[in-house]
Amino acid sequence: MAMEPKSWGRYPRVSGQKAHPVTWTSEPLPVPPEGGSLLPHGLGRSYGDSCLNAGGSLLTTERLDHFLGFDPATGVLRCESGVTLDGILRLVTNQGWFLPATPGTKFVTVGGAIANDVHGKNHVRVGTFGRHLRRFELVRSDGSRRVCSPEENRDWFEATIGGLGLTGLITWAELQLRRVSNPYMHQETIAFSNLEGFLKLTRESTRDFEYTVAWVDSLARGRHLGRGLFHRANHAPPQFTARQPSPPRLSGLAVPFDFPGLALNRVSVTAFNALHYRMRNQGLMHYEPYFFPLDSVHHWNRIYGSQGFVQFQCVVPPNDAGVAALKEILDRSAHSGMPSFLTVLKTYGDVPSPGWMSFPKAGYSLALDFANRGERTYQLVDELDRLTREAGGRVYPAKDSRMSPESFAAYYPERERFAQYVDPAFSSSFWRRVRGAG
């Protein structure tokens, strides 16, 4: 709370940021510092520099965390933008409701979830977070306030969903939750021996399973390229008969300090992958470890050492060029000598998002984590950015610290229209980078 705000990947580091806590929705926005600008900041769970603002102010929303109403009959929830997905789940799961779309960590704010238009393992079915938004309030630096919805101020609604915090401060939002019968998941895990195996499983599974995701062994090469584990799941049915697993106890585990730079080497990643690849299971599971396996270890980003890490997440179209690009990307990183610790493959559907700048589109999404080894790492990631662009895919700003202005222009065709809605007093390190302005 008191420390210099960083992003989750801790790369790049930026300096001269000032935190300005926003405590009440009715507060006017501060005047940006001389030569600086404003940027809303949630829990800093974005990896790169989209939640950072070198030389400017961060409007921190930690205290903007009041619930404004919940109707257990309809599942409509209204809350301030600093409320976390964790806070929402704690309030609603026991009343038979769940978030319609959730990312791999519950430690994100509603404002952050809107600004990145986050998605979960059920994108094929339900699309992004923004699809389930009913309305929100947007406050601009000129003091204006707008309630935005598909009916009211629709252009602002669509610009702000996936709008990277640049259109103004979201103070509160209203979401439509989805019904569940209980807090449990029914899940199964199947091993596949290469990328074709993944494609086959994903085709077979999307009809019967709401949630699908695959973990990939990033070191496997040749005919094993893209081998991994396929996880598929549904919310448990109302009267499941199996013995109920007990809810997880909070582990309270935390990585207390930065690991020395060598902890994540080829040997440890190989060992981890080999171990993980053998894990298979099936059955009931509480939703917490299912959706948020990494959250049980606080500050796990510290295992990458103080240099931080670079995540790269792209989506490629569901055609031959897309699949070829996936192979190429996996192959490059397997041969780079800089193994990705966690490699995740997902399938996206064609449910459209209202957001002009929303990242997901139909196809396959691959996320890779690279420990930051300086120039070598950046070159590799820049290369992956180029491969993605050539295949007609796009890279996720929430996970990005490297994409070039040319790539950004190719990925986000609506950017010029969007730029007209950017608040003149707002900016971010990411925005200046991809606009080619410093």
Next chain:
Amino acid sequence: MKKVLVLGATSAIAQATVRLLAARGASLYLVARHAERLEAVAQDARTRGAARVEAETLDLDDFAQHEPLVERATAALGGLDGALLAHGVLGDQERAQRSYGETEKVLRTNFLSAVSLLTPLANRFEAQRAGTLVVISSVAGDRGRQSNYVYGASKGALSVFLQGLRNRLAPAGVAVVTVKPGFVDTPMTAAVKKNALFASPEAVARGLLRAVDTHQDEVYLPDFWRPIMFLIRSIPERVFKRLKL
């Protein structure tokens, strides 16, 4: 505490406590100065499961309103068995040194208004022979220091008043809990540079309710302040007056 009057309900510590009480299904009568902020806190408490939430906008520097306020809260909740006094100001030590007006403002809000509220509350609880009074004082009241002795004096006076009140009300079975937080990361301390001594309002709220549940009289939050303040109180005045504290 099932039917609780909360004074200064929009303060960070009060808000965090209100959330915990709401989750326990308590009924709450919330009082604060800013209508919009109070409404956000009230809605939050309702959403989190409070049995009943009433909110009243009032400036607690208006002492004439204190007795009727206690009446209104009791009537609205159908009785009262707890009160949390969480309103207060940090004041500006330098300005207070220059002008008595600032000093008087701090003493009025932090000490006199608490006394004025505690008088009808104590009488009511004594008569019903039940209830809990929880009052936020401060470690700063344990010893006057040059950097904030005006604030410290207002809280020190409050702590002494509470000792006496506790002594008087004990036979009636009424609990008086003095809460002494150290540095808390709240808007009140927004301008202060944070260090490891700062606690979150949530941690303070948990400690506060634990003190109520376990019938403690006086609690330091976090509890490492108890030995620290013991040491600070034990420094001889001869030495203390030369320290830059």
